[in-house]
Amino acid sequence: MITWNKACNTNALLQYIKENTADGANLRAFKLYRKGLEVTAVLPPHKEEDAMHLYSLSKSFTSISVGIARDMGLLDVNEKMIDIFPECVPEEISENLAAMTLGDVLSMQSGHEVCHLDKMRFSENAVKTFLAMPVVYQPGTKFIYSTGGTCVCGAAVEKRSGMKLNDFMEKYLFSKLGIPKPRVLTLADGTHAGGIGIFLPIDHLFRMGMLMKNKGVYNGVRVVSEEWCDMAVQPIADNSCNGTPDWVAGYGYQFWVNAESGFRGDGAFGQLCVILPEEDTVFALQAEAGNMQIEIDRIYAMLKNIDEADLSAEAALLAEVETHYQTQKASPVEEKTVTFVPNEAGLLSATLKTEGDVLRVRLETEYGVQTLMAGNGCWVDCAPMLRYCNPSINALDPHFGLIEQLSLRCAYETEGDTVKVICKHPDTPHTQVFSFEKDALRLSANYGGLRISEIAYR
Numbered sequence: 001m002i003t004w005n006k007a008c009n010t011n012a013l014l015q016y017i018k019e020n021t022a023d024g025a026n027l028r029a030f031k032l033y034r035k036g037l038e039v040t041a042v043l044p045p046h047k048e049e050d051a052m053h054l055y056s057l058s059k060s061f062t063s064i065s066v067g068i069a070r071d072m073g074l075l076d077v078n079e080k081m082i083d084i085f086p087e088c089v090p091e092e093i094s095e096n097l098a099a100m101t102l103g104d105v106l107s108m109q110s111g112h113e114v115c116h117l118d119k120m121r122f123s124e125n126a127v128k129t130f131l132a133m134p135v136v137y138q139p140g141t142k143f144i145y146s147t148g149g150t151c152v153c154g155a156a157v158e159k160r161s162g163m164k165l166n167d168f169m170e171k172y173l174f175s176k177l178g179i180p181k182p183r184v185l186t187l188a189d190g191t192h193a194g195g196i197g198i199f200l201p202i203d204h205l206f207r208m209g210m211l212m213k214n215k216g217v218y219n220g221v222r223v224v225s226e227e228w229c230d231m232a233v234q235p236i237a238d239n240s241c242n243g244t245p246d247w248v249a250g251y252g253y254q255f256w257v258n259a260e261s262g263f264r265g266d267g268a269f270g271q272l273c274v275i276l277p278e279e280d281t282v283f284a285l286q287a288e289a290g291n292m293q294i295e296i297d298r299i300y301a302m303l304k305n306i307d308e309a310d311l312s313a314e315a316a317l318l319a320e321v322e323t324h325y326q327t328q329k330a331s332p333v334e335e336k337t338v339t340f341v342p343n344e345a346g347l348l349s350a351t352l353k354t355e356g357d358v359l360r361v362r363l364e365t366e367y368g369v370q371t372l373m374a375g376n377g378c379w380v381d382c383a384p385m386l387r388y389c390n391p392s393i394n395a396l397d398p399h400f401g402l403i404e405q406l407s408l409r410c411a412y413e414t415e416g417d418t419v420k421v422i423c424k425h426p427d428t429p430h431t432q433v434f435s436f437e438k439d440a441l442r443l444s445a446n447y448g449g450l451r452i453s454e455i456a457y458r
Contacts, residue, residue: 154194
């Protein structure tokens with residue numbers, strides 16, 4: 001489950017895992033470099049090669065790409081956005097829009113009142129939509145977090161390089177880090193979703209952190225200039241009204257300034273890459289967490305404790321951690337069928353049947369028969385085609401509703417007449433539970449222990 005260098009205090013790591021799991025924060029994987037030591041943990045049922053949605057941690061990769069384009073002479077942070085995209089400007093250009101620079105957008109100070117990603121995602125021209133929105137504030141004066149703005153920064157790289165952003169990243173960034181071209185999301189017009197759309201396994205995320213810790217050098221190869229690495233992590237924007245301590249310490253070019261020291265990239269539900277150059281430390285984390293300030297506080301505490309030598313509680317803690325992540329043997333499930341009234345997911349009925357240590361759930365839907373498979377005391381992979389059953393943040397979009405193939409890793413539990421199929425999504429941080437009751441299916445999606453959606457199909 002966990003591999004480590006024994007010179008490291010593993011007791012602190014195990015305590016860190018225990019504290020997170022105790023309050024429902026579902027740690028998936030983490031990788032730590034500290035003063036020459038490396039520790040990797042991948043917690044069941046996850047696998048080290050799982051490429052997971054980074055959500056807004058994607059922004060830090062877009063920042064590095066802009067830095068590379070700047071190093072190549074293709075872009076400058078002082079360039080006006082209307083000069084980068086003259087074909088996308090509205091007929092009437094306001095004074096604030098005319099003043100907006102690439103640096104303003106990179107530092108979340110475009111002057112817009114809100115993020116306009118919702119309007120951009122399904123627009124025929126995302127950049128044109130972004131530039132058409134009212135620029136309420138003088139650019140460079142007010143921090144408004146904008147994923148849409150990051151997508152436009154990525155589009156600037158595409159415009160000046162003549163390459164799709166993922167192709168540009170592959171050639172000038174990912175290949176230098178030894179990372180294969182990753183899966184990415186795009187907006188409707190084909191623009192790379194640079195603010196939210198990259199999928200990577202834990203080790204590849206970690207490599208970005210090592211690159212930034214070493215000021216643009218990875219394995220002895222210069223990838224992006226030291227000047228950009230220094231610029232990008234300065235507190236360029238004042239975000240002092242933005243929330244908890246690690247979200248008010250300043251914001252650079254798509255990197256957050258940490259409250260204690262260093263900087264980080266972060267993404268929804270607990271995706272983190274914390275870089276502490278002065279402590280020669282990088283900590284990359286993929287998780288499903290509801291409170292990211294608590295998550296970061298625990299990282300700080302773990303790093304302070306990890307240098308201590310007391311390993312006396314290690315064996316007991318390891319046993320406790322391993323017990324938590326083991327799936328329990330369930331009672332046998334008698335074959336039964338549940339029929340549903342018409343519903344938006346198109347589910348008609350579910351038939352449950354056990355075959356050895358595997359539960360098969362035959363889902364009759366309006367679009368064909370689909371199968372959920374779940375292990376008894378183990379995890380089983382399956383890939384059903386379903387509609388309205390994706391707990392990803394994308395599913396919160398009002399336009400969402402496509403039938404899509406889900407990647408699931410499932411186990412089941414029994415509780416009286418209820419059979420619960422626990423579904424981990426290897427490609428997102430999320431956990432989903434299908435509860436088959438006597439006469440209903442209850443579907444819930446849990447984000448870091450916080451249940452945000454529950455639908456009963458009867």
